[in-house]
Amino acid sequence: MAFAASEGNLSPALPLATLIGRELRGDGTERPHVRYGHSGFAKRGEDYFLVKPDCLRVPGDPSSSFSVFAVFDGHNGVSAAVFSKEKLLEHVMSAVPEGISREDWLQALPRALVAGFVKTDIDFQRKGETSGTTATLVVVDGFTVTVASVGDSRCILDTQGGEVSLLTVDHRLEENAEERERVTASGGEVSRLNLCGGQEVGPLRCWPGGLCLSRSIGDTDVGEFIVPIPHVKQVKLPNTGGRLIIASDGIWDALSSESAAQACRGLRAELAAKLVVKQALKTSGLKDDTTCVVVDIIPSDHCSTPPALSPKKNQNKLKHLIFGKRSHSSVGKLSKSASLGSVEEIFEEGSAMLEERLGSNFPPKANLPPFRCAICQVDQEPFEGLMTDNVGGCCSTPSTPWGGPYLCSGCRKKKDAMEGKRSNRSTTCR
Ligand SMILES: [Zn+2]
Numbered sequence: 001m002a003f004a005a006s007e008g009n010l011s012p013a014l015p016l017a018t019l020i021g022r023e024l025r026g027d028g029t030e031r032p033h034v035r036y037g038h039s040g041f042a043k044r045g046e047d048y049f050l051v052k053p054d055c056l057r058v059p060g061d062p063s064s065s066f067s068v069f070a071v072f073d074g075h076n077g078v079s080a081a082v083f084s085k086e087k088l089l090e091h092v093m094s095a096v097p098e099g100i101s102r103e104d105w106l107q108a109l110p111r112a113l114v115a116g117f118v119k120t121d122i123d124f125q126r127k128g129e130t131s132g133t134t135a136t137l138v139v140v141d142g143f144t145v146t147v148a149s150v151g152d153s154r155c156i157l158d159t160q161g162g163e164v165s166l167l168t169v170d171h172r173l174e175e176n177a178e179e180r181e182r183v184t185a186s187g188g189e190v191s192r193l194n195l196c197g198g199q200e201v202g203p204l205r206c207w208p209g210g211l212c213l214s215r216s217i218g219d220t221d222v223g224e225f226i227v228p229i230p231h232v233k234q235v236k237l238p239n240t241g242g243r244l245i246i247a248s249d250g251i252w253d254a255l256s257s258e259s260a261a262q263a264c265r266g267l268r269a270e271l272a273a274k275l276v277v278k279q280a281l282k283t284s285g286l287k288d289d290t291t292c293v294v295v296d297i298i299p300s301d302h303c304s305t306p307p308a309l310s311p312k313k314n315q316n317k318l319k320h321l322i323f324g325k326r327s328h329s330s331v332g333k334l335s336k337s338a339s340l341g342s343v344e345e346i347f348e349e350g351s352a353m354l355e356e357r358l359g360s361n362f363p364p365k366a367n368l369p370p371f372r373c374a375i376c377q378v379d380q381e382p383f384e385g386l387m388t389d390n391v392g393g394c395c396s397t398p399s400t401p402w403g404g405p406y407l408c409s410g411c412r413k414k415k416d417a418m419e420g421k422r423s424n425r426s427t428t429c430r
Helices: 016-025 079-094 102-126 177-185 257-263 269-284 354-358 409-418
Strands: 033-041 047-056 065-075 135-141 144-150 154-159 163-166 189-194 200-207 231-236 242-247 290-298 343-349
Touching (some): 033 065, 033 269, 047 079, 047 290, 065 242, 079 102, 102 135, 102 144, 102 231, 102 354, 102 409, 135 242, 135 290, 144 154, 154 257, 163 257, 269 290
Antiparallel strands (some): 033 290, 065 135, 135 144, 144 231, 154 163, 154 242, 231 343, 242 290
């Protein structure tokens, strides 16, 4: 799918064409203003961020605009973070079916985000470089916010009444027992760094590689069980809007979600981002790269700070929105039943199994030849076997039949490697 982006701000002066487009649509959907600010301090210079406030879902149609924000916290070099900043959004968009309605696009996004993250990882690993990165990508379309994340750069949401919710999950081995189990089951070893003399130090890491994260993009020199499959959450904000704070762990190691939100309530986004960073540095000093992007989603009848975020209304409530796990059959479907407070949860899935993420609920066209790989979007070779029920090719251990959409042989190998069923490496450091 083609899309366009410019660096302009969505608000407050909207082009005439936007206004006309809204009139013509006549669907009564008010689109909020999106304002944003960024701040950061570099210690190692491995943090990157992305701000694309005026992307178009339908080329030439301003009423199809959406905004994208992201934070990438690199490690062992900058190349994975730079590559992800340049390619991730493009790869996500290429996995969105063309010519679909806004509702279908929002519904297709969670699956496209999974495909885009995995494709970015595959493409980066082909370069043979060893760096890695966290990636937290946020798509804002009207009042609907979709967040996809690997690693430990968080996105929090602050809404009316001072309710602060976490839209991401930390993929840190130390704090995530479920991820430790998955890594171990896929052939990784989880332990602390062992010094001479048997003394164990530092956080839990996985071996080979010694990474503290359980998911990332890149990291060619660690096991394939460190997967690029993102946790995805989609919510609809109340019509009073809200504020997103997207930041690398330099912020979250110093500040809780609540204190970050509290520190900047009532301030415009640019100032808010600066203040969050300042507060984090004051609390724990500059230990690591520290990057913060603040995004305000403001009802169009309010022109400055979101009214929901005025300090007076702050009730200092911390509310982690923890929702029940979806059944697999609901993957990719809009489920509007779950609603907590004024934020409506639409979708949440964090499984590291591609079959569960790409699901059986793929667009009907994808079931007809020629098949297009659901991850890299490459069309099937004319003489390639029908692999909609493939089991991984000649080199892998046959397993349960694949219930997901068509994958090309390269992406099937990647899938099997991530699940510990085969090695996808020409060289490994085991
Ligand atoms: Zn593929």
